[in-house]
Amino acid sequence: MKVLEVRSVSKSYSHHKALDDVSLSVPEGQIFGLLGPNGAGKTSLIRIINQITMPDQGDVLFKGNSLSSEHIKAIGYLPEERGLYKKMKVGEQALYLAQLKGLSTAEAKTALKEWFKKFDIEPWWDKTVEDLSKGMAQKVQFITTVLHRPKLLIFDEPFSGFDPINANIIKDEIIKLKEQGTSIIFSTHRMESVEELCDHIALIDKSKKILDGPVQQIKENFKQQIYAVDFSSSNLDFLNALPEPFKLINKNNQQADIQILNQTPASDLIRFLLDKSDIKAFEEKIPTINEIFIRTVQENES
Amino acid sequence: MNKILLIIKREYLSRVRKKSFIIMTILGPVLMAGLILAPILLMDSSADEKKEIWVCDENNLFEPQFKDVDGTDYQFFKNDVLEVKEQFNTSDGYALVHIPKFENQSIDVLESSVKVYVHKPMSLSNQNQISNNIESVIESIKLKEEGLTRDIIDRTRSNVNLNTIILGESGSEKTGSTEVSMGISMFGGFLIYIFIFLYGAMVMRGVMEEKTSRIVEIIISSVKPIQLMMGKIIGIALVGFTQFALWVSLTFVISSVATALLVNPADINPVDMANGSEMLIQEADMNQDGFASVFEQLESINITFLLAMFLFYFIGGYLMYGSLFAAVGSAVDSETDSQQFMLPITIPLIFSFIALQTILENPDSSLAFWCSIIPFTSPIVMMGRLPFDPPLWEVGLSMLLLIVGFIFTSWLAGRIYRVGILMYGQKVNYKTLWKWIKQS
Numbered sequence: 001m002k003v004l005e006v007r008s009v010s011k012s013y014s015h016h017k018a019l020d021d022v023s024l025s026v027p028e029g030q031i032f033g034l035l036g037p038n039g040a041g042k043t044s045l046i047r048i049i050n051q052i053t054m055p056d057q058g059d060v061l062f063k064g065n066s067l068s069s070e071h072i073k074a075i076g077y078l079p080e081e082r083g084l085y086k087k088m089k090v091g092e093q094a095l096y097l098a099q100l101k102g103l104s105t106a107e108a109k110t111a112l113k114e115w116f117k118k119f120d121i122e123p124w125w126d127k128t129v130e131d132l133s134k135g136m137a138q139k140v141q142f143i144t145t146v147l148h149r150p151k152l153l154i155f156d157e158p159f160s161g162f163d164p165i166n167a168n169i170i171k172d173e174i175i176k177l178k179e180q181g182t183s184i185i186f187s188t189h190r191m192e193s194v195e196e197l198c199d200h201i202a203l204i205d206k207s208k209k210i211l212d213g214p215v216q217q218i219k220e221n222f223k224q225q226i227y228a229v230d231f232s233s234s235n236l237d238f239l240n241a242l243p244e245p246f247k248l249i250n251k252n253n254q255q256a257d258i259q260i261l262n263q264t265p266a267s268d269l270i271r272f273l274l275d276k277s278d279i280k281a282f283e284e285k286i287p288t289i290n291e292i293f294i295r296t297v298q299e300n301e302s
Numbered sequence: 303m304n305k306i307l308l309i310i311k312r313e314y315l316s317r318v319r320k321k322s323f324i325i326m327t328i329l330g331p332v333l334m335a336g337l338i339l340a341p342i343l344l345m346d347s348s349a350d351e352k353k354e355i356w357v358c359d360e361n362n363l364f365e366p367q368f369k370d371v372d373g374t375d376y377q378f379f380k381n382d383v384l385e386v387k388e389q390f391n392t393s394d395g396y397a398l399v400h401i402p403k404f405e406n407q408s409i410d411v412l413e414s415s416v417k418v419y420v421h422k423p424m425s426l427s428n429q430n431q432i433s434n435n436i437e438s439v440i441e442s443i444k445l446k447e448e449g450l451t452r453d454i455i456d457r458t459r460s461n462v463n464l465n466t467i468i469l470g471e472s473g474s475e476k477t478g479s480t481e482v483s484m485g486i487s488m489f490g491g492f493l494i495y496i497f498i499f500l501y502g503a504m505v506m507r508g509v510m511e512e513k514t515s516r517i518v519e520i521i522i523s524s525v526k527p528i529q530l531m532m533g534k535i536i537g538i539a540l541v542g543f544t545q546f547a548l549w550v551s552l553t554f555v556i557s558s559v560a561t562a563l564l565v566n567p568a569d570i571n572p573v574d575m576a577n578g579s580e581m582l583i584q585e586a587d588m589n590q591d592g593f594a595s596v597f598e599q600l601e602s603i604n605i606t607f608l609l610a611m612f613l614f615y616f617i618g619g620y621l622m623y624g625s626l627f628a629a630v631g632s633a634v635d636s637e638t639d640s641q642q643f644m645l646p647i648t649i650p651l652i653f654s655f656i657a658l659q660t661i662l663e664n665p666d667s668s669l670a671f672w673c674s675i676i677p678f679t680s681p682i683v684m685m686g687r688l689p690f691d692p693p694l695w696e697v698g699l700s701m702l703l704l705i706v707g708f709i710f711t712s713w714l715a716g717r718i719y720r721v722g723i724l725m726y727g728q729k730v731n732y733k734t735l736w737k738w739i740k741q742s
Contacts, residue, residue, distance in 0.1 A: 014737040050523040052724070077523040081726060083516035088316060099308050100524040144520070 002063075003028040003152050003183040004049065009058035011044050018044035019055070020207040026152070026185060026200075031178055033198035033215075034187040035289075037297055041207040042187050043080065046154055049185070050077050062152070073102040076150035080157045080187075082141055084129045091116075091125035094144050101148040108147065115143045119169070134161050142170055146177060153177065154185045159193065171197070191290040203293065205300050215289070222287040222295070225260045229273060230281035238276045246272065257285060305525045306533045313508065313537025318544060327545055331552035338557050353396040353428065358386045360403040363443075367435045374428065387419060397424055399432055409440055483689035484662050490612050491658045491686040494619050498651060498681070501542045501620060502627040506640065508534050509631030509723070518723045527720035531632075532712070535624040539617065611688050614701060619681025622708035623647060629715035632722030633730045633738075642731075654679035658686045665690040675700050677707025714739060 004026040011019040018041045026032045036042050047053045049060060051067060060067040062074065084093055091112065098108035116122045119139055129137055138161045146153060158174070159167045174197065178184055186198060194201065201218065203211035211218065231254045239248050239256055245264045249257040260269055266284070273279055287295075317323055353374045359365065360383070368376040374396075379386045383400050390398040398419040404411045416436060418424065442452055509531070512518040521530055630643040654673060661670040665687050674684035674692070680700045688697070721738040728734070 014734075014741060047724070052519070052522050072524055075523070077520065079516070079519040079523075081516045081519060085316070085511070085517055086515055087320075096308065096312055097520065097524070100305055100521060102524075141520075 001028040002026060002061075004185075005061040005064075006045070006049070007058050007061065009045070009048060009055040009060065011041075011048060011053070011055050017207050019048075021058070022204065022207075022209045023058075024202050024209065024212065026183055028183050029178065029181050030199040031174070031184045031186050031197050033194045033201035033289075034185055034204070035194065035201055035293060036204035038189075040204045042204055043156070045204070046077070046079075046156060046185070046187065049154065050075060073148060074151045076101075076145045076148065076153045078141060078145040078153075078155045078158055080160070082138075084137055084141065086130040087128055089125070090127050090129060090132070090140055093129065094140060094147070097144040098147050103148050111147050111149075112143070115147065119143065135163060135166055138162055139166065139170075142173070146173075150182070152183045152185065154187075156187045157189070158186070159188070159190065191288065191293060194289050198289075201289065203296055205297050210300050211292075211296050218292060219286055222292050223284070224287070225263075225266075226257050226285040227260070227266060227269065228281075228283050228285050229256050229258060229279060230254060231256070232278040232280050236277070243272075254280075306529045306536075309525065309530060309533025310537040310540070313534050314540050314544075317504075317538065317541045323541070323545065327548045327552070330545075330549045331556050334549070334553045335557040335560055339560055342561070354394065355428070355432070356386065356390055356393075356395045356398040357401065358383045358398065359401045361401060364401060364436065364439050367439045371431070374431065390419060396420070397428065397432075401436065409443055412436065412440060486608070486689045487662055487686040488658070490608075490688070491655065491682045494612075494616055494681050494685055495651060495655045497542060497546075497616060498619050498623045499648075501538050502623050502647075504538050504541070505535055505624045506627040506631035507637070508538065509628050509719070510634065510637065510640075513632060513723050513726075514635065516726075522720075522723070527723065528712075528716045531625065531628050531716060531719050535621065535628060539620055539624070542620070608688060611697075612685060615681040615685045615704070618677075618701075618704040618708055622677060622681070622704065622711050623651070625708070625712040625715035629718040629722070632719040633725075633735060635727065639730070643735075650678040651682070654682040658683055661686060665692065671696065675703060677704045680704055680707075717741075 002025045004024075006022060006024040009019055009022050010017070020041075022041070022045060024045075034042055034045070044053070048055050049067075051069070051072065062071045065071075088096075094112050095105065095108050098112065099105065103111070113122075116125065121136070121139060124132065124136065124140070129140070132140070142158070145155075153174075155174070158170060162170060171193070174184065174186075186194070188194060198215055200214050201211070202209055202213075213221075226249055234254050236251060236254070236256060239251055239258075242248055242258070245261040246269055247259045247261060249259050251257070258269060260266060266282075270279070270282060273282075354377060355374060356377050356379060357364065357368060358379045358381070362380075365378050368378075370376060377395075383402075387398060387400075400417045400419070401412065402415050402417075404415075418429075418432065445452060445455065512521070512530075518530075525533075626647050630640050630647065633643060634640045657669065657673050657679065661667065661673065661683060664670065670683065670687055673679040674687050674696065677700075681704065684692075684697065684700045717739045718735055721741060722730070
């Protein structure tokens with residue numbers, strides 16, 4: 001089941017094309033990583049999903065229906081460029097934003113009290129935002145994003161401005177929301193959190209989608225049959241003259257990365273190595289999202 | 303629709319509860335009441351300070367004319383002027399007037415030979431008093447030479463007040479007063495001018511606040527940009543109405559209470575209080591009849607019609623300019639950047655206010671016609687023309703065009719606004735604005 005489908009969306013601004021025929025499907029109940037270099041078109045796409053701007057071509061379906069104003073309540077959005085009214089009181093402001101999303105005053109109040117209690121920030125209710133630190137304001141902002149229990153949450157750099165402890169609290173909340181069945185679009189430049197959280201990623205570069213799929217499958221596709229081998233001796237000179245189909249990628253001390261070419265099974269390599277030396281550990285090197293990101297974008301450049 | 307109400311409510315409450323709003327609301331009437339009361343209080347306080355003016359009249363002619371008035375005492379000296387001057391030097395006397403002997407010469411010689419010695423610069427009113435007194439003595443002497451007396455002159459003097467009567471097409475007659483109409487015109491035009499500037503700037507700052515604090519993206523993921531913009535404009539208009547209503551009522555309360563407390567009721571009749579300082583100054587010239595005729599003329603102007611029109615142009619003008627102010631606020635990142643875009647908004651406003659003064663001289667000129675038709679100038683100029691009964695079709699056309707005008711500026715501003723609020727850190731010029739307007 002897809003919660004959101006983006007179908008051949010294009011969007012141009014006066015001087016450049018922000019999105020060029022981009023199609024995406026966001027699976028329900030998963031965390032979908034929307035990745036891409038700066039200026040690739042992520043924010044443009046997110047704004048279209050939030051109905052802030054309209055696509056020039058293509059359309060967006062929410063649970064199979066064309067996106068319309070009735071879906072505003074079903075979507076929660078935490079923009080990268082975010083802020084609050086500085087002079088307004090925290091509680092009042094959160095209430096206002098919740099009401100704009102379509103909650104009734106009573107609903108919003110109960111839900112807010114719950115969240116304030118959960119984050120242990122009840123004393124902030126009557127403070128103005130300018131009296132809060134940046135991290136505190138971010139917490140309030142996170143609450144206002146998720147308060148109306150949207151089916152789809154869109155987080156653009158949700159951890160920026162948080163210290164590691166608070167970032168962890170937010171991360172746990174995001175995971176909890178996913179477990180409760182919320183679908184999440186997650187856009188960030190911090191690849192370690194993509195690694196940790198995302199089930200599915202899409203990579204946008206130069207206004208085009210260049211990669212899309214479940215994380216496991218993408219990693220599988222990007223594997224290069226490189227194995228990390230730990231030897232028990234440091235006499236590894238034999239590695240410098242590896243026969244076909246093996247290839248030394250790099251080595252240091254008692255450790256080496258060896259690639260197997262031509263779909264040769266890994267057991268051949270193990271057998272070969274055992275003849276020469278003792279092996280302490282043998283492990284396939286799975287590419288990180290970071291490596292996949294850099295490789296794909298660089299290949300796209302050329 | 304519900305959401306726009308929420309926005310209006312927030313915009314309204316967040317401003318009305320601000321300290322600056324409360325302070326301005328209280329301070330405004332105090333200042334206005336001060337303006338009304340200042341002349342009264344000044345008159346009172348100047349009476350406490352006795353001024354002594356010495357007069358050395360070598361002709362022995364002027365003493366009867368110089369009567370002690372308003373805290374000014376005149377002392378006459380018969381001694382030689384040099385002696386008096388020496389004495390004056392060490393005294394508290396305010397001024398020493400030396401009227402030299404004209405002997406065989408014509409009395410006209412006094413026109414340029416009277417000298418006044420003072421310790422510090424003399425007030426204008428005292429100067430006028432002294433010269434008036436001397437002038438009237440000289441005039442009396444000359445009149446006598448011509449064989450006339452002051453009584454004859456007074457009896458022959460005349461003062462004509464024109465009673466303008468406006469003939470309606472159906473033959474109806476209506477008394478009209480240019481002065482009263484002009485007063486109402488200027489006041490109405492001025493109020494609209496101030497209101498547009500004050501609250502237009504408030505709209506602009508509000509939009510800029512949302513943009514620089516980056517809350518705008520969160521809000522427009524819930525509501526349409528045009529809803530946010532219109533909600534803000536309407537909310538601030540209501541703030542304006544509230545402040546205005548409070549000012550009017552507080553001014554009235556404060557000034558009437560203060561007048562009642564500070565001023566001896568015997569000195570002043572109730573009409574003065576209602577009419578404020580301007581009337582007070584003219585008090586001496588105006589008798590009860592004068593006031594009655596002012597009221598009669600006020601009645602001749604259709605107050606309900608004027609008030610309704612005032613409200614229409616008030617709201618129409620504000621909506622028209624308010625959305626432009628919002629567009630400027632959305633396009634820039636800081637107040638300093640806004641200057642270049644403010645110019646085309648302020649120029650028609652200032653122009654219409656300046657034009658209003660010329661138009662009042664000639665309310666049926668073609669300048670008056672065009673300025674009251676074109677929506678950019680019509681709120682101020684047509685308001686000014688209304689007390690002069692312009693043709694109804696012109697009023698209708700002007701109103702219609704103002705409605706078209708503000709729909710147009712709202713549309714235009716909305717197109718700039720929806721793009722502008724999401725553009726951070728971009729240098730914006732008129733070319734970019736034009737691109738935003740064209741952008742779908």
